[in-house]
Amino acid sequence: MSTTTTEELSATTLLRFATAGSVDDGKSTLVGRLLHDSKSVLADQLEAVEHASRSRGQDTPDLALLTDGLRAEREQGITIDVAYRYFATPRRRFILADTPGHVQYTRNMVTGASTAELTVILVDARNGVVEQTRRHAAIAALLRVPHAVLAVNKMDLVEYRESVFAAIAEEFTAYATDLGVPEVTAIPISALAGDNVVEASANMDWYGGPTVLEHLETVPVSHDLSHCHARLPVQYVIRPQTADHPDYRGYAGQIAAGSFRVGESVTVLPSGRTSKISGIDVLGRPVAVAWTAQSVTVLLEDDIDISRGDLIVPAKDAPATTQDIEATVCHVADQPLTVGHRVLLKHGTRTVKAIVKDIPSRLTLDDLSLHPHPGQLVANDIGRVKIRTAERLPVDSYADSRRTGSFILIDPADGTTLTAGMVGESFASPEPVRDETEDDGWDF
Structure with missing residues (x-):
């Protein structure tokens, strides 16, 4: 279990990332290896995996079982649903979405990658870039995920040959560049053996780049939306009708982007009506300013018709x-x-x-x-x-x-x-x- 302290966690940044790849490319094994080798697995979780592995006749723990938790997934040996895992190192906190590889469940990759800042796309070194690899790269580009990692897995099955890795990395990088993916980092790994996942591999001395975890810990995080166009989708209109607050009318929702301040002029869309923010409540307490991802209640100076589905935006920055x-x-x-x-x-x-x-x-x-x-x-x-x-x-x-x-x-x-x-x-x-x-x- 990681010994990261609360103080250390408060000082670290958060990275949301997703894994993708074809069936049997080793996504779940990579995730399991990442959790295991970074000491982010509880003792009872590891014991349960070891017991399940022995019951299936395996001599060593099948780390893929750390994420393939559904019975159907274990029986078929494939990932079906998106499995979310949370872990941390002293340098960064992570939210990981392990997405399915089977073409039938490609739709789930859209869910897993929609909020990601980085996508790890796995390729089997024996098969190279296949149609599902290209599909996952296209979806990552479509969702504007800013960083992509090409993890060429199962290098142990191709005798750790540099030429195999180089050919796959060149083909994928060219394809991803044509799609508009801004950054691709290629890493040769063996998730089963642990090569270049958390620890550097002794079998690939020709590779001088980072391990998967090193790259995840150091890649720039750009998910700060506090400086984007301010947007507040109204989820609920709050009117408590109490003796203490007989005229209270608040518009509650989660700020999608940007920030809002008391006194700011705002426009309500699609009606186009304007007003000024007279108050902002966060967790029942008044604040002067609120920003992205905070759940807030906004009060306005004017009594105008607002309901669920409306969008509150700055008056000077209203979309058409x-x-x-x-x-x-x-x-x-x-x-x-x-x-x-x-x-x-x-x-x-x-x-x-x-x-x-x-x-x-x-x-x-x-x-x-x-x-x-x-x-x-x-x-x-x-x-x-x-x-x-x-x-x-x-x-x-x-x-x-x-x-x-x-x-x-x-x-x-x-x-x-x-x-x-x-x-x-x-x-x-x-x-x-x-x-x-x-x-x-x-x-x-």
């Missing part, structure tokens, strides 16, 4: 509202997304009706070419869509804000999540145009 959204999406549902598909679009705390007006292109992962007007997107496809919403929405570009520049499409029939979207280009339209030939509530 639009009914027409163009975005890059990753389709995650088994049922296809087609032109004319009637959906619900959830943006922040607001959910509105919408129609898929066009699917201009689908990304071909092999050569990054665009297949024009495919007509539909199937599970795990990445493509561009044009969507028309029933109400005007205040959306940011995903490049400016990963929180208010993203959305999901939902099946209105059963609530299934269909698509994860990142706003690439939105264009405002005039007043809503209705088609009077139909009256099913979906024409706008």
Whole structure:
């Protein structure tokens, strides 16, 4: 167990990262090795893994069992759900998302990587870069994850040859660069043997770079959103109606980005009404300023109509509202997304009706070419869509804000999540145009 003290933890930064790769590339083993060798595993957890390994006829502990906790995962030997693990070293705290490698569960990688600052993509040294590797790189680029680590695993099975590692690193780096991934760090490892995971390998003296843990501890963390466009999606309107606070009306939510101050002029979207912040409560106590990720209650000087789904923004920094959204999406549902598909679009705390007006292109992962007007997107496809919403929405570009520049499409029939979207280009339209030939509530 790590001996990191509370004082040490308070002085360290936080890194959120995700692992990805094809089936049997060794993601769960890498995570288990990382936890084990960094002494972040409790004694009873290790004992349970050793017992489970012996019951399966294995002589040594299967460290993959530290993350593959579901019975179905253990029976099939694959990761199905996203497994989150929290650990720390004296230099940094970590939130790790171990995502599935099977193509059927690629959708879960979108969930795991959506808040990550770094993605570790594993490649089996015997197989090199495969289609699922390219898909995971494309998703990481789409989600604008700023750092990528290429972990070439199972180097022990290719006799630790430098030429094998160099060829894979060159191919992947070129592909990731074409996708727009800003930084790739390639590391040769053997998760099973522990080479270059936490401790430097004695079998690869030709490699002079950092181990996986060394890189995770030192990579610059840039998830501070306090200087971004300030955004507060309203989640709940608080009116206690007590004798002490008969006129209290607060607007509660989690600040998505930026900061807000008492006395600041703000605009409420999509209505466009303006007011000034008269007070900010955090955990029931008044504060002068609040910032990203804090859950707050904002009070305004004016009594204006605000409800769940509205967005509070600085008056001088209000995004345009639009009914027409163009975005890059990753389709995650088994049922296809087609032109004319009637959906619900959830943006922040607001959910509105919408129609898929066009699917201009689908990304071909092999050569990054665009297949024009495919007509539909199937599970795990990445493509561009044009969507028309029933109400005007205040959306940011995903490049400016990963929180208010993203959305999901939902099946209105059963609530299934269909698509994860990142706003690439939105264009405002005039007043809503209705088609009077139909009256099913979906024409706008």
